[in-house]
Amino acid sequence: MKSSDVPVHVRRLTHVTSITASGGTAYALRTDGTVWAWGAGASGQLGNGSTANSDVPVQVSLSSKVRQLSAACNTAYALTSGKRIFAWGANNDGQFGDGTKTTSTTPVQVRRIIGASSVVGQCLHAYAVVGGTVRAWAGSPGRER
Numbered sequence: 001m002k003s004s005d006v007p008v009h010v011r012r013l014t015h016v017t018s019i020t021a022s023g024g025t026a027y028a029l030r031t032d033g034t035v036w037a038w039g040a041g042a043s044g045q046l047g048n049g050s051t052a053n054s055d056v057p058v059q060v061s062l063s064s065k066v067r068q069l070s071a072a073c074n075t076a077y078a079l080t081s082g083k084r085i086f087a088w089g090a091n092n093d094g095q096f097g098d099g100t101k102t103t104s105t106t107p108v109q110v111r112r113i114i115g116a117s118s119v120v121g122q123c124l125h126a127y128a129v130v131g132g133t134v135r136a137w138a139g140s141p142g143r144e145r
Contacts, residue, residue: 010038012057022071022121025089028057033065035078043074044105045089051105061106062086072121078107079119085110085128093124097137110137 015031024040036057037046044051047060064080071077074090086107087096094101097110113135116128124139 010057012036018069020069020071020076022076023074025071025074025076027060027069027071027076029066029069033067033081035060035062035066035069037076040074043090044103045071045074045076047076047088047105047107049105060088068118070119070121070126072126073123075121075126077110077119077121077126079116079128083115083117085113085116085119087121087126094138095121095124095126097126 013028013036016028017031018029020027025037025045026039028036030036037060038054038057041053042051046054046058048058049061062078064082066078067081068079075087075095076089078086086109088104088107091101091103096108098108099111113128113130116130118129120127125136126138128135
């Protein structure tokens, strides 16, 4: 999108329930549970299988309906209606929670998180609420003692 000094309509987006943004990329959650992204894509953070930037929203490649989004420093997170978490984009510090540090241009399921009720990403960490407890991963997230 071109820069604007006043609010303008984002093309191709209707029925949006929530938005989040980070690092030059924006995300919209629609009422049908689909996720749309636009802006910077060099780390795969658009989630559509590409590393190209996009001036218009493109659909994130998720087969599950999403109920919550979070984004931080070129990584995005989606909590599905099945209470599972998916991540995509940069993964330099294990932000995907899948035991790797490999960037992905499409969503990857966070391991060992089933039954999550919320997710939040922070530049080098991610957190989820599962059964009233907090799960943390990536970087130095506050390990159990």
